Amino acid sequence: MRRFGLVAVLAGLALSVGGGPLSAQVRLTDLVFTAGVAGEGYWGNFPSVSVPQIDSATSAVAGTGDFSFTGIVSLLARENRNRKLQVGFDGGLRQFTTGGFQLRNYAPREYYGDAEVNYGQFLGGGFLDVTMAVKARGIADRPPMPLYLQPGYERYIATARFIGRTPGEVFFDDFDVGVTIEDADYAAPKVLPQLDLLDRSSVQMTLGTTARSGRSPQSDIGDDTSFRLSGGYRYHKYPQKGLGIFRRDHAIRAGATWSLNRRASQGSAVEVGLEFVHNLSNSRRVEYNFLRINAVASKILGENTIAQFYGTLAWKAYIYPIQDALVPGEEADNASILRVELTRFLGSDVSGSFGLGWTKAETNIGGNYFKRFGASFRLRVRPEM
Amino acid sequence: MRRVAVLLAGACSFAPVGSEAQASSASVAEVVAAREMDFRAARSEYFRAYERWESTEREWNQLVNEREAARRSGNRTRVGQIYTQVQGLSGKITQAENEVRALRERWYDAGDALVDALDAHLELLGQQIRRSSADDLIASLYQTQNRRIREVEAELERELGPRRSLELPPFPEVTINDGDGRAEILSKADYLGSKVEQHQELLDDLDAEIEDLQARQRRDQAVADFRAGLDRFDDIQLPITDEVSGEEALVEGQVLDSAVVNLSRLPIEERIRRLGLLRDEVAERVAQLAERVAQFRAQAGVGA
Numbered sequence: 001m002r003r004f005g006l007v008a009v010l011a012g013l014a015l016s017v018g019g020g021p022l023s024a025q026v027r028l029t030d031l032v033f034t035a036g037v038a039g040e041g042y043w044g045n046f047p048s049v050s051v052p053q054i055d056s057a058t059s060a061v062a063g064t065g066d067f068s069f070t071g072i073v074s075l076l077a078r079e080n081r082n083r084k085l086q087v088g089f090d091g092g093l094r095q096f097t098t099g100g101f102q103l104r105n106y107a108p109r110e111y112y113g114d115a116e117v118n119y120g121q122f123l124g125g126g127f128l129d130v131t132m133a134v135k136a137r138g139i140a141d142r143p144p145m146p147l148y149l150q151p152g153y154e155r156y157i158a159t160a161r162f163i164g165r166t167p168g169e170v171f172f173d174d175f176d177v178g179v180t181i182e183d184a185d186y187a188a189p190k191v192l193p194q195l196d197l198l199d200r201s202s203v204q205m206t207l208g209t210t211a212r213s214g215r216s217p218q219s220d221i222g223d224d225t226s227f228r229l230s231g232g233y234r235y236h237k238y239p240q241k242g243l244g245i246f247r248r249d250h251a252i253r254a255g256a257t258w259s260l261n262r263r264a265s266q267g268s269a270v271e272v273g274l275e276f277v278h279n280l281s282n283s284r285r286v287e288y289n290f291l292r293i294n295a296v297a298s299k300i301l302g303e304n305t306i307a308q309f310y311g312t313l314a315w316k317a318y319i320y321p322i323q324d325a326l327v328p329g330e331e332a333d334n335a336s337i338l339r340v341e342l343t344r345f346l347g348s349d350v351s352g353s354f355g356l357g358w359t360k361a362e363t364n365i366g367g368n369y370f371k372r373f374g375a376s377f378r379l380r381v382r383p384e385m
Numbered sequence: 386m387r388r389v390a391v392l393l394a395g396a397c398s399f400a401p402v403g404s405e406a407q408a409s410s411a412s413v414a415e416v417v418a419a420r421e422m423d424f425r426a427a428r429s430e431y432f433r434a435y436e437r438w439e440s441t442e443r444e445w446n447q448l449v450n451e452r453e454a455a456r457r458s459g460n461r462t463r464v465g466q467i468y469t470q471v472q473g474l475s476g477k478i479t480q481a482e483n484e485v486r487a488l489r490e491r492w493y494d495a496g497d498a499l500v501d502a503l504d505a506h507l508e509l510l511g512q513q514i515r516r517s518s519a520d521d522l523i524a525s526l527y528q529t530q531n532r533r534i535r536e537v538e539a540e541l542e543r544e545l546g547p548r549r550s551l552e553l554p555p556f557p558e559v560t561i562n563d564g565d566g567r568a569e570i571l572s573k574a575d576y577l578g579s580k581v582e583q584h585q586e587l588l589d590d591l592d593a594e595i596e597d598l599q600a601r602q603r604r605d606q607a608v609a610d611f612r613a614g615l616d617r618f619d620d621i622q623l624p625i626t627d628e629v630s631g632e633e634a635l636v637e638g639q640v641l642d643s644a645v646v647n648l649s650r651l652p653i654e655e656r657i658r659r660l661g662l663l664r665d666e667v668a669e670r671v672a673q674l675a676e677r678v679a680q681f682r683a684q685a686g687v688g689a
Contacts, residue, residue, distance in 0.1 A: 029654065032610060068617055092617050110618055137619065150619040171511065213508060263604070298608055306604055308611045312621065337621050341614075343607045348599075351607065357620065380610055385654070 025077035029086070029385055032071065036378035038064045042146040044370030052192045053103075053144035060100035060147050064376075068092030068112075083121040090114040098143060106143035112136070126164030133157045138187065146370045148361070151195055152187040161206075172209040172229075180204045196240045206232035206253075228257040234277075247286065251279040267300030287319040304345040312337040334369075335361035353378045413506045417530070420499040424537065427495035431488040438481035445474045456564055468568045472575065479579045489545055496541045503534045553666055556673070567685045574681035581674045584667055591664040595657055602653050 045058045070090040076083055094110040116133035138152040161178035182202045188195035208230030231254045238247040259271035277290040292314040299307045314335045341355035359372040448471050455463040510527045557580055559573050615621045 030606075032606075034610070034614070066618070070613060090613065090617065094618050112617055112619075150622055213505075263601075269608075296612075298604075298611075300604060303600070306607050308608065310611070310615055310621070339615060339621070341611050343611070345603055345607075351603075351610075353611075359620075378614070382606065 025074075027074045027385075028071060029074045030070075030072040031383055031385070032069065033381045034066075034068045034070075034092075034378055036064075036066050036376055038066075038374050038376035040064065040372060040374030042148070042370060042372050044146045044368070051142060051144055051148070053106075053142070055101045055103050055144040057101045057144075058146070060098055060143075062096045062098045062147060064094055064096050066092060066094035083119075085119045086117075088114075088116045088118065096143075096147075098147060101143070106141050106147070108143050108147075108149060109140045110149065111138040123162070124164075126162055129159075129161045129163070131157075131159045133159075146372075148370060148372075151198070153184055153198075154187065155182060155184045157182045166209060172211045174210045174212070176206070176208045176210070176230075178206040178208075180206070197238070199238065199240050201237045201239065202235065204232055204234045206230055208255075224261050226257075226259045228255075228259075230255045230257075242283065245282065247281060247283050249279050249281040249286065251277050253277045263298075263300065268298065270297045271295070284320050285318070288316055289319065290314070290316045301342075306343050308341045308343070310337070310339040335359065337361075349382055349384060351380045351382075353380065413502070413509055417499070417502045417506050420495070420502045424492075424495040424499045427488070427492040431485070431492045434481070434484045434488045438478070438485050441474060441477050441481050445471065445478055448474065452569075456569075464566075465568065468572055471572055475572075475575055475579060479583070482583070493541060493545060496537050500534050500537055503530050503537075506530050507534075553663070553670060556670070559677075561681065561684060570681050570685040571687065574678050574685065574687075577674055577678045577681065581671060581678060584671045584674060588664065588667045588671060591660055591667060595660050595664060598653055598657050598660070602657065605653070 040062045042060045042062070043058065045056065068091060071088070073087045073089075075085040075087065091113045092111070094112075096106070096108045096110075098105045098107065112135075114133065114135045116131055118129070118131045120127060120129040122128075133156075135155040135157065136153070137150070139149055142149060142151070157180065159178060159180040161176055163174055163176040166172050166175050180203070182200075182204075184198070184200050184202075186195045186198040208228055210226055210228040212224060212226045231252070234249075234251040234253060236247075236249040236251070238249075241247040253275065255273060255275040257271060257273040259269070261269045263269050271294075273292075273294040275290075275292045275294070277288075279286070279288050279290065281287050292312060295309070295311045297309040301307055312335065316334050336359070338358045339355060340357075341353050343351050343353040345351045353376075355376045355378070357372070357374045357376070360369055361372075362369050448467050452464055452467040452471065455461075455467060507527060507530050510523055510530065513523055514527060557577065559577055561570055561573065565573070
């Protein structure tokens with residue numbers, strides 16, 4: 001946890017340098033309540049080392065109900081134009097009822113909570129952003145495959161990032177440098193001590209640059225296009241994985257993101273990202289190459305309706321594919337995920353969304369996949385602040 | 386938006402090479418030239434309209450002074466004549482004011498369009514310079530266009546000020562004087578009535594602007610809600626790529642954008658709030674002016 005001090009020092013420096021006088025004012029600037037129901041089907045019976053139970057069912061169904069709330073509290077008065085200090089919170093509960101299992105039908109319940117403090121300010125011609133976050137997830141009555149649900153954990157994350165203008169007349173307008181440190185602790189129940197293998201400490205450094213066109217500094221209403229290149233180095237330490245010599249990974253990452261925002265003229269926006277990771281480790285069996293393509297899009301359909309899409313295609317290939325079983329906790333790394341959602345605004349504070357989701361992901365047995373398909377309906381209430 | 390349109394008009398918006406880049410640059414230069422002409426035409430029209438308004442305003446003030454003098458000297462015939470003239474001028478002033486307002490917006494738009502075109506031209510010139518295919522002429526043109534952007538922005542700021550002032554003009558000080566007759570009071574009531582109309586128009590504009598911003602805010606929030614919903618129960622989590630701060634991989638560009646955009650100008654919720662405050666002030670002003678008009682008419686013996 002001592003490394004989190006680095007981010008605290010950066011935040012302290014930022015507070016002490018420039019920005020003018022501070023005046024405090026606690027304001028709840030956003031609050032959203034969401035309630036939803038969904039029906040889902042799962043196919044494929046493959047064991048996962050991070051799931052203790054085994055069931056011979058090859059397909060299962062589930063009905064879910066969920067409730068969540070999220071909000072932002074601003075801690076600085078409105079006149080602090082050059083600074084922001086806010087606390088974000090997000091919490092939720094999802095209850096499943098399942099069918100189709102051979103031994104018994106499970107009733108998993110997921111809890112999720114996230115709290116983060118974010119400070120930002122203009123500094124030296126650029127913008128400094130510091131975030132400290134705690135994320136926690138719990139799951140009770142975790143079911144066997146094919147109903148795969150992520151295990152519970154606690155994660156502590158600190159990020160500091162500086163965004164500045166690129167000097168000189170070059171193609172790229174902005175640059176950014178950032179550092180993120182994280183400790184993740186997986187809540188291993190007594191019957192599943194192997195979950196502790198997933199515990200890790202990480203440090204990531206990122207350098208990126210962005211070219212923008214279309215949006216003038218005076219207006220953010222118009223369309224715009226941006227292209228971002230980024231690269232980074234990532235270090236992971238797994239203090240529970242290994243016998244005496246614990247696993248340590250070094251990864252280099254390169255990414256590109258292209259976004260086309262045409263909301264003002266055509267009501268649409270698209271963002272496509274490409275990411276490549278080359279991971280090296282002191283354990284050769286977990287060295288791999290990873291490639292992922294992400295796409296996020298939205299289209300405004302009339303005054304009160306918006307359609308949205310999210311898609312991911314991910315490939316991962318171990319450099320020394322000598323093992324049959326994949327690494328615990330790294331199942332689902334080869335995956336295709338699609339989500340679409342149609343949102344209708346039902347009033348100034350209420351919206352309803354109908355969504356469809358499809359996932360195809362590799363289990364921890366290489367080359368074997370499970371599939372998930374679901375439909376959901378959600379009501380969101382955002383009281384006027 | 387316009388900048389991209391300009392680039393498209395230049396036939397090749399991305400990475401033109403060699404002669405293609407020069408051809409594209411030439412096409413964009415034509416668009417710049419056309420928008421420069423539009424900008425100058427809009428400026429001339431604005432100044433002509435402004436002079437017309439000034440002249441009418443001057444004439445109106447002069448007539449008001451003459452009427453006051455005639456009233457003091459007891460020349461009722463002349464007072465009546467001037468009253469008729471003032472009535473005619475009131476409509477002209479309102480028309481001239483509306484014209485100035487419309488041409489002011491047009492000049493702003495023409496300036497924005499010109500800056501967008503210049504910006505696009507700079508981008509293409511910059512590409513040529515970076516590819517070392519540019520000569521001194523290109524470098525000089527780059528500097529000229531860059532300077533022109535600053536000139537245009539400075540001129541608009543100097544002549545027109547900020548695009549929308551968030552302060553109301555002072556309340557028109559129109560009162561009934563001791564010697565005012567029915568005609569004078571009605572004239573003043575008409576003048577105040579024209580102010581009611583102006584403020585009502587401003588109120589309608591503000592309502593429309595607030596509605597637009599609220600629609601944008603709702604859409605932005607829907608996008609954010611969708612993404613938060615995807616993340617919340619880890620349904621889209623891929624363990625290896627989310628090991629450290631998953632948000633960057635998902636929407637890294639927008640994360641950075643929102644950090645810069647939200648602080649480099651007022652956040653949308655703050656703009657809505659400020660416009661809402663102004664809207665309330667304008668609505669109050671409309672009510673006050675309407676009440677004053679009713680009082681004047683009642684004083685003149687005309688039903689509200």
